[in-house]
Amino acid sequence: MSIAAFRADLGDVPVEDHPRIVQQRSRDHYWYSPVLKAKLDHVSAEIVVSPRTQDEVKRVLAAAYKHKVAVTPRGAGTGNYGQAMPLAGGAMLNLMNLDRVVRIEKDRVRAEAGTVLEKLDNETRAAVGGELRFHPSTYRMASLGGFIAGGSGGVGSIRWGGLRNLGSILSVKIITCEEGPRALELTGEDVLKVAHAYGTNGIIVEAEMPLAPAYDWVDIMVGFDDFITACRFAETVASQESLLLKELSPCAAPIAQEYFNRHKSYVRDGQSVVLIMAAPVAVEPVLIYLAHYGGEVLYRSDEASEEELRRLPPIYELAWNHTTLRALKVDPTITYLQTRYPTLKHVEKIVSLLGDELPMHIEMTRQDGEVTFAGLPLVRYTSEERLEEIVRIHEDNECLVFNPHRYTLEEGGMKRTDKAQLAFKKEADPTGLLNPGKMVAWDDPDYDFNAGRAWLFQGLEPYAL
Amino acid sequence: MSIAAFRADLGDVPVEDHPRIVQQRSRDHYWYSPVLKAKLDHVSAEIVVSPRTQDEVKRVLAAAYKHKVAVTPRGAGTGNYGQAMPLAGGAMLNLMNLDRVVRIEKDRVRAEAGTVLEKLDNETRAAVGGELRFHPSTYRMASLGGFIAGGSGGVGSIRWGGLRNLGSILSVKIITCEEGPRALELTGEDVLKVAHAYGTNGIIVEAEMPLAPAYDWVDIMVGFDDFITACRFAETVASQESLLLKELSPCAAPIAQEYFNRHKSYVRDGQSVVLIMAAPVAVEPVLIYLAHYGGEVLYRSDEASEEELRRLPPIYELAWNHTTLRALKVDPTITYLQTRYPTLKHVEKIVSLLGDELPMHIEMTRQDGEVTFAGLPLVRYTSEERLEEIVRIHEDNECLVFNPHRYTLEEGGMKRTDKAQLAFKKEADPTGLLNPGKMVAWDDPDYDFNAGRAWLFQGLEPYAL
Ligand SMILES: Cc1cc2nc3c(=O)[nH]c(=O)nc-3n(C[C@H](O)[C@H](O)[C@H](O)COP(=O)(O)OP(=O)(O)OC[C@H]3O[C@@H](n4cnc5c(N)ncnc54)[C@H](O)[C@@H]3O)c2cc1C
Numbered sequence: 008m009s010i011a012a013f014r015a016d017l018g019d020v021p022v023e024d025h026p027r028i029v030q031q032r033s034r035d036h037y038w039y040s041p042v043l044k045a046k047l048d049h050v051s052a053e054i055v056v057s058p059r060t061q062d063e064v065k066r067v068l069a070a071a072y073k074h075k076v077a078v079t080p081r082g083a084g085t086g087n088y089g090q091a092m093p094l095a096g097g098a099m100l101n102l103m104n105l106d107r108v109v110r111i112e113k114d115r116v117r118a119e120a121g122t123v124l125e126k127l128d129n130e131t132r133a134a135v136g137g138e139l140r141f142h143p144s145t146y147r148m149a150s151l152g153g154f155i156a157g158g159s160g161g162v163g164s165i166r167w168g169g170l171r172n173l174g175s176i177l178s179v180k181i182i183t184c185e186e187g188p189r190a191l192e193l194t195g196e197d198v199l200k201v202a203h204a205y206g207t208n209g210i211i212v213e214a215e216m217p218l219a220p221a222y223d224w225v226d227i228m229v230g231f232d233d234f235i236t237a238c239r240f241a242e243t244v245a246s247q248e249s250l251l252l253k254e255l256s257p258c259a260a261p262i263a264q265e266y267f268n269r270h271k272s273y274v275r276d277g278q279s280v281v282l283i284m285a286a287p288v289a290v291e292p293v294l295i296y297l298a299h300y301g302g303e304v305l306y307r308s309d310e311a312s313e314e315e316l317r318r319l320p321p322i323y324e325l326a327w328n329h330t331t332l333r334a335l336k337v338d339p340t341i342t343y344l345q346t347r348y349p350t351l352k353h354v355e356k357i358v359s360l361l362g363d364e365l366p367m368h369i370e371m372t373r374q375d376g377e378v379t380f381a382g383l384p385l386v387r388y389t390s391e392e393r394l395e396e397i398v399r400i401h402e403d404n405e406c407l408v409f410n411p412h413r414y415t416l417e418e419g420g421m422k423r424t425d426k427a428q429l430a431f432k433k434e435a436d437p438t439g440l441l442n443p444g445k446m447v448a449w450d451d452p453d454y455d456f457n458a459g460r461a462w463l464f465q466g467l468e469p470y471a472l
Numbered sequence: 473m474s475i476a477a478f479r480a481d482l483g484d485v486p487v488e489d490h491p492r493i494v495q496q497r498s499r500d501h502y503w504y505s506p507v508l509k510a511k512l513d514h515v516s517a518e519i520v521v522s523p524r525t526q527d528e529v530k531r532v533l534a535a536a537y538k539h540k541v542a543v544t545p546r547g548a549g550t551g552n553y554g555q556a557m558p559l560a561g562g563a564m565l566n567l568m569n570l571d572r573v574v575r576i577e578k579d580r581v582r583a584e585a586g587t588v589l590e591k592l593d594n595e596t597r598a599a600v601g602g603e604l605r606f607h608p609s610t611y612r613m614a615s616l617g618g619f620i621a622g623g624s625g626g627v628g629s630i631r632w633g634g635l636r637n638l639g640s641i642l643s644v645k646i647i648t649c650e651e652g653p654r655a656l657e658l659t660g661e662d663v664l665k666v667a668h669a670y671g672t673n674g675i676i677v678e679a680e681m682p683l684a685p686a687y688d689w690v691d692i693m694v695g696f697d698d699f700i701t702a703c704r705f706a707e708t709v710a711s712q713e714s715l716l717l718k719e720l721s722p723c724a725a726p727i728a729q730e731y732f733n734r735h736k737s738y739v740r741d742g743q744s745v746v747l748i749m750a751a752p753v754a755v756e757p758v759l760i761y762l763a764h765y766g767g768e769v770l771y772r773s774d775e776a777s778e779e780e781l782r783r784l785p786p787i788y789e790l791a792w793n794h795t796t797l798r799a800l801k802v803d804p805t806i807t808y809l810q811t812r813y814p815t816l817k818h819v820e821k822i823v824s825l826l827g828d829e830l831p832m833h834i835e836m837t838r839q840d841g842e843v844t845f846a847g848l849p850l851v852r853y854t855s856e857e858r859l860e861e862i863v864r865i866h867e868d869n870e871c872l873v874f875n876p877h878r879y880t881l882e883e884g885g886m887k888r889t890d891k892a893q894l895a896f897k898k899e900a901d902p903t904g905l906l907n908p909g910k911m912v913a914w915d916d917p918d919y920d921f922n923a924g925r926a927w928l929f930q931g932l933e934p935y936a937l
């Protein structure tokens with residue numbers, strides 16, 4: 008590979024090769040994991056390329072193919088499994104300049120990959136009163152392409168499931184990395200090939216997403232003396248199809264008291280909280296259930312002062328991986344896990360076994376027709392061995408772990424790869440230049456696709472007869 | 473009671489006392505049930521009163537109170553448990569003239585009780601692009617008040633649950649039956665007192681309902697050679713939160729062939745069908761699942777000719793109790809049950825036990841956080857004893873039956889009454905004039921509220937700690 012020759016072929020596509028800046032742009036949120044931090048800290052690309060149009064993306068990929076330069080796509084770099092870390096050096100492909108909103112219709116939107124999600128919602132809200140069904144808590148930074156390639160769900164998944172579900176992404180346009188890069192439009196099941204594939208099988212330049220109706224969501228934080236009661240309340244409320252919610256997240260004490268800097272004054276000692284975003288029509292019934300379960304309203308945005316509204320971050324920026332982020336900012340030794348608890352009993356069991364070593368954080372979601380306790384528990388990290396033990400304790404108690412301390416698609420249990428996907432990568436990236444090292448099935452010809460385990464993105468196979 | 477004196481007090485409120493017309497207006501769809509038909513065939517009111525304003529409703533109720541005249545409210549009379557049959561004679565209170573749409577907001581609508589549901593949707597669609605979350609399949613006839621007082625859910629319950637869920641009705645305004653009738657506005661939990669109470673505890677004059685976004689729903693009918701595969705497909709599709717559906721109903725062969733007169737030419741011999749209403753964004757993914765399960769598209773409205781669109785009724789008029797209605801029109805000996813099958817295995821068991829005596833009809837719904845097989849199986853009726861036996865066979869196999877061959881709230885398992893509701897009836901109808909004979913708890917002072925059984929409308933109690 009010759010970066011110089013590659014660069015020479017780029018014409019006037021903007022590039023950056025100042026080593027410090029390049030290194031900085033070669034980082035995502037891999038440092039969420041002490042394990043990944045140790046493994047990936049040295050990683051850096053050699054150049055950052057920032058195409059402004061889809062044609063420029065093609066030009067970059069043609070040059071990369073010609074000069075055998077590894078290409079790692081990057082949106083806002085908020086991925087937290089090291090997905091965007093350029094293991095093989097080469098070029099970072101910064102997509103954030105591709106940020107045109109292509110078309111807004113009543114029930115869907117088409118936009119370029121670099122569009123920031125919040126900006127996208129602002130445009131669709133103004134145009135048709137619609138918004139994305141769900142977004143990561145990094146809403147104000149993350150890109151559409153980065154979310155599709157590296158995310159899974161988030162704020163809104165309580166109602167709409169996740170990216171893994173067929174129908175959550177209507178269409179994706181990718182550019183292949185070949186001698187003559189092609190644009191491919193993927194729809195239907197084919198979309199699942201690039202969803203959460205870390206950009207290993209094509210550069211996403213555009214995507215079409217369904218819109219949900221936009222509401223003036225009300226942020227509510229409620230408190231309970233007991234975490235399990237908080238979860239019971241959350242489960243009941245999540246189970247009512249009549250209650251239109253966008254976010255519902257129980258966080259055990261002392262998470263709010265220790266890490267929610269700007270909200271902690273609302274929380275009493277020992278209180279566990281539930282973070283809620285409710286449509287205006289749902290607020291009253293949610294509060295009725297709250298009273299039934301003996302909970303207490305700590306904060307609600309529809310009754311907040313101007314000053315509070317200015318001062319406080321939105322509730323969703325306490326939730327999902329922002330819970331971890333806020334904890335990390337206060338206590339850099341903290342890390343986290345991604346889990347799934349089949350029932351509340353399982354949550355109870357893990358809480359009783361691990362106590363304050365694992366301050367529990369649950370995201371209530373709907374998955375495959377069921378209300379699910381998706382866990383993002385904080386972990387007071389001591390060693391990699393102990394972290395593995397905590398994973399084992401989960402697994403021994405029938406709780407799933409999607410290990411966020413792995414940077415490949417397969418090892419974390421994030422995405423089930425299969426023959427069809429491998430074949431697709433061969434077509435879209437025949438020489439394996441796209442984000443090398445992230446797909447085990449590509450690097451290991453003996454990889455066993457049927458390695459029995461739970462996958463977050465499992466494709467449609469399990470539903471076939 | 474003196475009907476003449478009552479009538480004299482009504483001023484110019486329109487009345488009708490021609491016995492044939494009164495008898496005709498004293499009937500609902502009780503004849504769905506051969507059991508109810510035998511029991512209620514003789515029932516008739518003596519007069520029909522048709523107030524045009526809420527003040528006139530007050531005047532009618534004051535006169536009824538003064539002259540001790542029983543009052544049975546009536547919307548379109550499409551209830552099919554004999555809920556609106558005037559057991560004690562007296563007056564039918566026809567609410568259909570109260571049909572003003574009071575207020576349309578972005579996420580809710582307030583209208584008078586006699587508003588026909590389809591008309592309501594037409595107005596909210598035009599004004600704010602919203603529609604009722606769900607409606608009975610009698611959409612084109614049924615009234616808002618009759619739906620709240622006598623219905624439970626329907627087209628849309630696959631996404632939004634039912635009327636029994638807190639938050640499905642935002643507010644109800646009732647008029648009490650007292651010396652000086654009062655208007656009471658019920659919100660929050662209090663709404664559950666009048667939901668599905670058959671008008672026994674107040675006359676609904678207005679209600680406020682949440683709106684869902686309106687879509688150009690696509691009617692689809694698909695076919696399978698095997699009914700259980702059809703159900704499996706339906707369960708998978710229902711379980712995908714990403715698939716925005718309004719209706720999903722598997723009907724076993726030969727239901728479509730024998731009873732869906734205008735659709736039967738699309739169906740091959742032996743095929744079981746699934747009736748679907750899908751949002752445009754959901755059509756493609758639904759068809760992908762269809763292919764996975766080996767099903768076949770028989771009809772889709774988005775590809776139908778003008779002539780087909782004119783000729784065919786909407787898909788929802790094949791579903792819910794319209795399935796029964798269509799069967800009854802062809803074969804008057806047919807009746808039905810209302811059931812709930814905990815899992816597909818239970819459906820399979822009942823189908824294997826009862827075969828063609830019970831042509832299976834399932835409505836996929838979401839209830840309390842779960843995808844549910846709500847059954848409305850047809851029954852080839854032979855005798856009341858055999859019908860009871862079929863109920864027992866269900867119960868012996870852990871399948872719930874909400875018996876639609878009962879006209880009281882409690883006996884059918886439709887609504888759990890409790891002390892609070894009884895107390896409310898004492899307040900709103902102290903002398904028991906409203907729809908007498910429909911609330912066992914009122915007539916039987918020894919009624920055991922805790923009679924252990926499953927209730928469709930169970931109130932909030934089960935969720936309390
Ligand atoms: C505080 C915090 C909170 C978070 N909350 C959530 C959450 O709620 N839900 C959730 O799912 N995730 C969450 N994440 C993870 C991450 O933010 C999201 O996945 C986000 O959508 C990533 O977007 P990005 O633009 O930052 O992508 P990046 O981090 O830049 O990239 C993510 C992956 O996609 C690839 N990629 C980027 N752009 C393209 C493209 N155009 N074509 C092909 N591949 C591409 C990259 O190579 C990388 O593998 C969170 C992370 C943090 C740090």
Ligand SMILES: Cc1cc2nc3c(=O)[nH]c(=O)nc-3n(C[C@H](O)[C@H](O)[C@H](O)COP(=O)(O)OP(=O)(O)OC[C@H]3O[C@@H](n4cnc5c(N)ncnc54)[C@H](O)[C@@H]3O)c2cc1C
Pocket residue numbers: 500501544545546547548549550551552555556567585586607608609610613614615616617618619620621622623624625626627669670671672674675676677792793794797907
């Ligand atoms: C073909 C068919 C299909 C059906 N499908 C469904 C379905 O999908 N889902 C469903 O839930 N039901 C269904 N039903 C039952 C029924 O149609 C619905 O419940 C419908 O909403 C009743 O409305 P209505 O105006 O006809 O009420 P009515 O039949 O006139 O009255 C229903 C009950 O409410 C009382 N009532 C009426 N108006 C008032 C008022 N203003 N204040 C107080 N009490 C009042 C009556 O006394 C009676 O007890 C169906 C029935 C038929 C015949």
